[in-house]
Amino acid sequence: MAVTIKDVAKQANVSPATVSRVIADNPRISVKTKVKVREVMKELGYYPNFQARNLVAKNSRTLGVIMENSAALAFQNPFFPEVLRGISTRAHESQYGLYLSTGATQEEIYEEVIEMVQGRRVDGIVLLYSKIGDPVMEYLCQSGLPFAVVGRPYKNPCSVTYVDNDNINTAKETVEYLIGLGHRQIAFVGGATDFVVSLDRLEGYKQALNKHGILFDVAYTVNQEFMQGDKSEAIRRLMALELPPTAIVTHDDMVAYEVIGYLEDLKIQVPEDVSIIGFNNHMISKHLKPPLSTVDISIYDLGLHAAELVVEKITDASVPPKQVVVPSRLIERGSCRRL
Incomplete structure (x- = not known):
């Protein structure tokens, strides 16, 4: 028989409402109580039904990640796995999953973003590129959905939150x-x-x-x-x-x-x-x-900060747009010589 939230509450000697708040990582619950409840959850083998919780809360606990072209081509460039590693780290820490774009053309990606937003498949989006006259960024500006860009937006159409190198x-x-x-x-x-x-x-x-x-x-x-x-x-x-x-x-x-x-x-x-x-x-x-x-160019940090900025905006819609500059450093090796 499946373990229920009531079983966890009884074993931890707290109310079912407290267990729910621990699952949601409510800041009003003490660290001591959170540790105790999570230990009981692990001991009993209880796994929250996040899909059901998300339906009630009207969120998906998912971040959309939009690449500049099809996934098949993108993953041929080592930049994308590394920036995704940074995004995944921060998403995991904040208990968010990832939804990767799979469109093979700019038009397909644009339609996919519309479906993500209007279908409430994601709570926020990380855009992994910045182009001149990009319809995706223009749509996201109008959508009201929290998003961040890896790259400096061209003329910053709507005070976009972004992370980039100089x-x-x-x-x-x-x-x-x-x-x-x-x-x-x-x-x-x-x-x-x-x-x-x-x-x-x-x-x-x-x-x-x-x-x-x-x-x-x-x-x-x-x-x-x-x-x-x-x-x-x-x-x-x-x-x-x-x-x-x-x-x-x-x-x-x-x-x-x-x-x-x-x-x-x-x-x-x-x-x-x-x-x-x-x-x-x-x-x-x-x-x-x-x-x-x-x-x-600290690719991992670009992804880490981008996800962090989106989650921050999802958590508090009043947070103003931010621009984060990630440092870069020259690495001298054998392919350059002094004349």
């Missing part, structure tokens, strides 16, 4: 690191130009060049759109310039891996012929030959 200054400092090694011909291989993080890192690249009297030359920049189709051809043209770059800054480590592969096909060695540096500090980066210099 991508402009971080990129600027990364380029200055290469300039300090004696490099003047520095290329930038960026991401898609409708993502705010791509724009910010390109802006930091430009600021560093300007600060050190190096003219910005669009020929030294390659973005994701330019690399569509034959990506190796884009790198070949870059390295065929009259003054080819002696160093390359890439949008993230995944892009750096690709670029290094194309350079190998061209018989161009890293770092003997060209230095290269990435962003995100993926686990595999230190195991490359040579190990990849990179910027650690």
Whole structure:
């Protein structure tokens, strides 16, 4: 026979109402009582019916997590498992489950978000990207549902709560690191130009060049759109310039891996012929030959803080919008050399 809340109350010598409050982690219940009741629950093997409780309370105890594209593609990038690890940690501590988007296109993801909100499937949402003119963010602004963004919103349409790195200054400092090694011909291989993080890192690249009297030359920049189709051809043209770059800054480590592969096909060695540096500090980066210099952007902390901000807003709707900046740090390895 299934153990009931009354059985737990009787064994713990408290009322059923007190057991319910312990399950809900009500702050009015003392720590001592919570410990005693939870020990009895564990001893008796009692598991609360959260689905029933949530129906009564009109909440789901679930956070929606929206990725920038289909789950199949997203999980090929080590960024997403790591940021999800941070989100999961805070969600678990607050007794929330996760609902991941599964749409394969921007349109499918948009429809899925509408279903999440209107179907009350989630109590809040973490948006794992920030794009220019994104219909998902615009809809969330209008919906009234608590949400937070991993990334700086473009023009911040509704005083959005977000967590991000200082991508402009971080990129600027990364380029200055290469300039300090004696490099003047520095290329930038960026991401898609409708993502705010791509724009910010390109802006930091430009600021560093300007600060050190190096003219910005669009020929030294390659973005994701330019690399569509034959990506190796884009790198070949870059390295065929009259003054080819002696160093390359890439949008993230995944892009750096690709670029290094194309350079190998061209018989161009890293770092003997060209230095290269990435962003995100993926686990595999230190195991490359040579190990990849990179910027650690604290991906886990980005997810942790984003979930924390959403849960805070769910708990107290009067909390004002917040912006959290997570620090990043340059990790010097063997893929960069001094000229």
